Amino acid sequence: MSAPTENELPDRDAIQSLLEAGDEAAARAAVADVHPADLADLLDSLDDAEQRLQLFRLLAPETAAEVVREVNEHTKADLAERLSDARLTAVLERLDTDDAADLLGHLPEDRLDRLLRRASPQVRRNVAGLLTYPEDSAGGLMKTEVAVASESETVREVIETIRRHADDFHDIHDVFITDAQRRLAGRVPLRSLLLYDDDTPMDKMMDTEVVSVEVDIDQEEVARIFEKYDLLSVPVVDALGRVVGRITVDDIVDVISEEATEDILKLAGVGDESFTSGGPAEAVRSRLPWLSLNLVTAAVSALAISLFQTTIEKAAIAAALMTIVSALGGNAGTQTMTVLVRAIALGEARAAGVWRVLLREVTTALANGALIGAASSLCFYLLGGRPLIGAIFGISLVLNFFFAAVAGSLLPLGLKAVGVDPALGSPVFVTAATDWLGFFTFLGLLSLVL
Amino acid sequence: MSAPTENELPDRDAIQSLLEAGDEAAARAAVADVHPADLADLLDSLDDAEQRLQLFRLLAPETAAEVVREVNEHTKADLAERLSDARLTAVLERLDTDDAADLLGHLPEDRLDRLLRRASPQVRRNVAGLLTYPEDSAGGLMKTEVAVASESETVREVIETIRRHADDFHDIHDVFITDAQRRLAGRVPLRSLLLYDDDTPMDKMMDTEVVSVEVDIDQEEVARIFEKYDLLSVPVVDALGRVVGRITVDDIVDVISEEATEDILKLAGVGDESFTSGGPAEAVRSRLPWLSLNLVTAAVSALAISLFQTTIEKAAIAAALMTIVSALGGNAGTQTMTVLVRAIALGEARAAGVWRVLLREVTTALANGALIGAASSLCFYLLGGRPLIGAIFGISLVLNFFFAAVAGSLLPLGLKAVGVDPALGSPVFVTAATDWLGFFTFLGLLSLVL
Secondary structure: OOOOOHHHOOOHHHHHHHHHOOOHHHHHHHOOOOOHHHHHHHHHHOOOHHHHHHHHHOOOHHHHHHHHHHOOHHHHHHHHHHOOHHHHHHHHHHOOHHHHHHHHOOOOHHHHHHHHHHOOHHHHHHHHHHOOOOOOEHHHHOEOOOOEEEOOOEHHHHHHHHHHOOOOOOOOOEEEEEOOOOEEEEEEEHHHHHHOOOOOEHHHHOEOOOOOEEOOOEHHHHHHHHHHHOOOEEEEEOOOOEEEEEEEHHHHHHHHHHHHHHHHHHHOOOOOOOOOOOOHHHHHHHHHHHHHHHHHHHHHHHHHHHOOHHHHHHOOHHHHHHHHHHHHHHHHHHHHHHHHHHHHHOOOHHHHOHHHHHHHHHHHHHHHHHHHHHHHHHHHHHOOOOHHHHHHHHHHHHHHHHHHHHHHHHHHHHHHHOOOOOOOOHHHHHHHHHHHHHHHHHHHHHHHHO | OOOOOHHHOOOHHHHHHHHHOOOHHHHHHHOOOOOHHHHHHHHHHOOOHHHHHHHHHOOOHHHHHHHHHHOOHHHHHHHHHHOOHHHHHHHHHHOOHHHHHHHHOOOOHHHHHHHHHHOOHHHHHHHHHHOOOOOOEHHHHOEOOOOEEEOOOEHHHHHHHHHHOOOOOOOOOEEEEEOOOOEEEEEEEHHHHHHOOOOOEHHHHOEOOOOOEEOOOEHHHHHHHHHHHOOOEEEEEOOOOEEEEEEEHHHHHHHHHHHHHHHHHHHOOOOOOOOOOOOHHHHHHHHHHHHHHHHHHHHHHHHHHHOOHHHHHHOOHHHHHHHHHHHHHHHHHHHHHHHHHHHHHOOOHHHHOHHHHHHHHHHHHHHHHHHHHHHHHHHHHHOOOOHHHHHHHHHHHHHHHHHHHHHHHHHHHHHHHOOOOOOOOHHHHHHHHHHHHHHHHHHHHHHHHO
């Protein structure tokens, strides 16, 4: 198979027709050579949960296990709920421990207990332990399949171990070396096992500069460590430094993508909604809270405006100009805030320091404000507007850009300082601040001179 | 070394003092045991370019090469420019071909030619070829260090090859198997070399379902393939299917993070600015174009308002209410647009189809609009507002939510259809549309009844 192209993907409509016609043999044949990742996409794209189940039942247990790893969370929860205990157990036994725990996490307590009792002792012991860690911690990401050897073991002995556990170790990249107290002491990449003589002991070839993570750190922190140190897998250690599991880069790739999606959606006030996972009801649930909050902040701004009704009656053009002041200020504030939220997420903001950030943003805002303010008040004057109103319009723009820089910097940094996700809430409050201050500055100054 | 914590990071201030005092021996000792990734962070954080160069010169060539891979683009360009030809050549010879090409990409044509002439034939041949590919294509990401074997070679022969090229192959995960025409035929993970007997030929143990990518596809597409198929490395093939290089997952982790950052910043109208890469001058350059565009769209909205000056003179409260209609509409439009931009970036929007997307978004918007519209017009009435104005206020909100859903869906989908990045420009135009339509609907309806 060359690069997978869309032509080689399974024909969704054809397979759907076969399932509707009840021709299971033909449907089974149609999906026989399809890559599990593409089968997962196919399952995700089926609207009818019954049909999804019907197709899933046609897969061999090995394929089914590979497909379950790849489907989205919505499909995974649905399959976990609908599959029989027997079928679910068969899939569980073939999954890596991290994927098994992930699947079981979708089940209610009583069914989970029943399935664990049914499972093999190995699955029961390993997976039940993983379920105790928070989903978004290192423990929640790790698998317990780890190749561990002692410092005195030789290449020959380690290769023997790997051969014996070939089924468990289907994606290992490294053997982790532990000392007499079972604490992590080093790392030997598989490649070294090919390069060194059979009698070489691990402590003569191991890399002692092993990056490891503690079991309770956040997945975002784990992702940053993978990015920074270019890792393929990282050993997870307990408080005593003993190896309890391993996180692989494929799971981190998903974490990085998920975390970015979360940040992007939060910045737009769309909670944890995902495009694939639900219909309008879920979209309303995730978006309405932010719209309601925005209604309150917009009402406060409107109140600021209504205080200046006499000013507006004297110069109705002010109603038009004030919207420009607030729109541009909101935009400038969003720019500052977004750069900061991303810098915080990537761990770049800490090093720079608050004062340096603030100085940079305020300088930028004053420069942009001066340029935009001068240009727009000049245009207003040239189009026949009153010079005094034009001057106040320009000055208000500069001032609002200044407010925007301060609010756009301090809000995310402040939220971060008190332990709240800066992407959450920042946009609504920053635009509320620039709206309110923009209206107030412009109409306030205008009321002094009219 | 256990998990890297902030305590173990190099002391920036102490090292800076040593460099200022000219105590190079002490500075060298202070950085001797620091991980290259942490050294890279240290270099990135130094403001003074001379000091950065001074510190970099203290590093052994091997360490220097590892550090160069990890510094940010700003530091990389600066080092490439300031290092002597001799020093730069020494670093280049120790880098993988992809990192060498990346570093050379920062140099002007004439210096590049000079350095390539100076370099070893191997570097010259491999790296010069890589420089011909666009930076954000598969060719721009790949390295030419690939372990390739023919179908008839045995485990023993392949291990021999790996041992011979141990320096080039320091991070290989797979051996790619080619047929008599040198086309990609299969893949053998390193692990299999440990599991099979020495005399097994590659074609008896290879996996023939190899995912590969063509050299000219976009890096975002490459990242999606890595995510979907959970890959560690992917072979890059030319138009004839011959293996020309390899992309590793550590570079993809960076691509995913970069692409997400790009999307987030574009959605806020902040061009390609990055927090680490420059001062206010760069920030003004990247933000001013969007603010200028926003000034034009805000002026158009203001024009719409100024058409209704008599209406506003009759009921100055309208100036306050219209800002609520436009703010909420803008927010609803941003929600729809952001969900779509992210869905397009993750490749989720295609499968669903335009009509289904539009239906979902319009339904959501009408539901949210009805709830927000009813609540806010009721509040307005209860606070003593005129019922007629309240009713028109509520109706305008519902209508503007509807416009927001349509504009927020069609704009990104339309931009995508004509080959423009949906994240670019969508926000400005969506809020322009909801501002304009919001003001026009509300003031227009009001002018009919006042």
